[in-house]
Amino acid sequence: MEDKQLLLEKLLKYSGCDLKTCEEQLAKRNGNFWEALYGLTMPVEEKDIFTKKLYVAEDTTELLAILRSLKEIYGGWGFSDLKSKVYDDDEAFFMSCKPTGEEGMYEIVPQPEEIEKYGALLKSAEQEVVIETLQVLGMIEVKHFSSDIISEIKKLLTGKNAHLANEAMRSNTTDQPEKIAVFLDELQHNFKPNRSQNHFMVIRAFWSKNAPIYPEITDDIQRLTRSGNSQVRDMANDVLVRYGQISPEEKAAAELRRRNAEVAGIHLKVEKIKTAKALYTFADKFNWDEDVEYMFAVIRHELCETATAKLVYWRSEPNYYRKFTDENQVEEYHRDTYRLQREIEHGISAGKYTVGKLKYDPKDDHALDRTESNMSESEIKKAIPEFMY
Incomplete structure (x- = not known):
């Protein structure tokens, strides 16, 4: 790790804040440069501006633009640009203390009124509005969700619209174990044979290294190893290895048998x-x-x-x-x-x-x-x- 003086020099350069503020933030973040830089540049005021617009927006085009801006803020897209600038200007320094990609995650906290608005937007008749709202919620911790939001997402996960169900899974369960726990029953519903359009996203949720092990879904995953979708099959086998249901060697043998059959069919x-x-x-x-x-x-x-x-x-x-x-x-x-x-x-x-x-x-x-x-x-x-x- 670089010495404190160098970290302060870089914080001054890239945050635009004064020395005292940089020192306080670096101390608060236990000397972590990237977390300190995010704390100094966190776009809370910008978020507040957009949420005020969100409460009164009626035009769909304007509403979508606001939601996309909020998605960028919650997703830290602006901070990603700042990290790229540090790399371009100070590559040696960047490589000496690489960011993890999780700096600032969940640092911006939604207000109750904002959450209430997202719950209402999930009931919109405009599919694009629902999708953008799901994507914003995907970057917010589940502990901030209202019972109304949880209820609406559950309806989407089990609904007939595969596009919305898959977006709900992609945004709100991939790499988010806390949300998998909340929506476990609805995710398991998507393992059913008549939900084949949803199999990729549901197995993707449990394929994540962050997903807990749920023994009760083992039979569902076993069934997906016979899917007609090669990506679904491969991920299902990966999950079974992680669950200790099959060995890596058994997985490799199964993949070889599948590939040989696939090649024979092609020829x-x-x-x-x-x-x-x-x-x-x-x-x-x-x-x-x-x-x-x-x-x-x-x-x-x-x-x-x-x-x-x-x-x-x-x-x-x-x-x-x-x-x-x-x-x-x-x-x-x-x-x-x-x-x-x-x-x-x-x-x-x-x-x-x-x-x-x-x-x-x-x-x-x-x-x-x-x-x-x-x-x-x-x-x-x-x-x-x-x-x-």
Whole structure:
């Protein structure tokens, strides 16, 4: 930790307050620079201005703007900007006492009249108003909630509007164990099979490292390990590991079985393509945000021609991977694409693919030159083979 004199110099610089005020705040925060800086710059007066406007606002557009401003204040967005400024101006100092991200959390306290207003807004017929209100409440401690607010949030959590139910979960239970306890029954309601649209957010609430362990929901979580949503399945297995219901090895084995079944399904789907032209068209229209395994299935298809393999290769942005000489150097989430490119290079080099009638020019891929790259020569560790052009 930096010495007191340096901390005071930085507080003076970034808070704009006088020395005595900075000294008092630093002492109050037990020498924590970031908490002291937040205390010195806490936008209480700004919050009061917006809440006064909140009480009288009638126009929906104005009301939404006020709620968004309050969300920024409670969320400490302005303080985040200030932290960025400290980093830009004094990186060495910033790195010597990094903020935790929780400085000032719940420091701004809502007034009873303000809470009463939020309770009324949760009953609004305007969905956007309800969502913005939930987001503000998500940054306020549950101990400040009125019984009316708790009742309205419970109704939203169990209501038929999945968008509102998910927003209520996202804003008010993620990483907030005290709120999970208050809304436990309503969260458990969202585990039901007929609430599949809500499964992601409800398992996300219990997936958080801050969530307590609730043995009574174990059966619900077990059911989600068979969900059709891969993210839901993965999070459910993570929670079961944390609950001690399965071992990390069992989780890994379950994920491998699921992935193998998923891969088999992908290859079966691609194998049903009956002509070389249709296979090329499939690859041409492929959305690269989807599973890259589809492209492995394409280049392994018996009808894959050289043109199709090259199209897949250049669409996978091989220029990016020229800075790597080994798979282990590649970011984990990019390794499948790296393997795909190596397999195509090997296949073309070995004469695996027939030339056929199909054509592909990486310099004119729908009028785009795929061979162009902004990578400097010093970054390049591995060249693209000439036969790939």
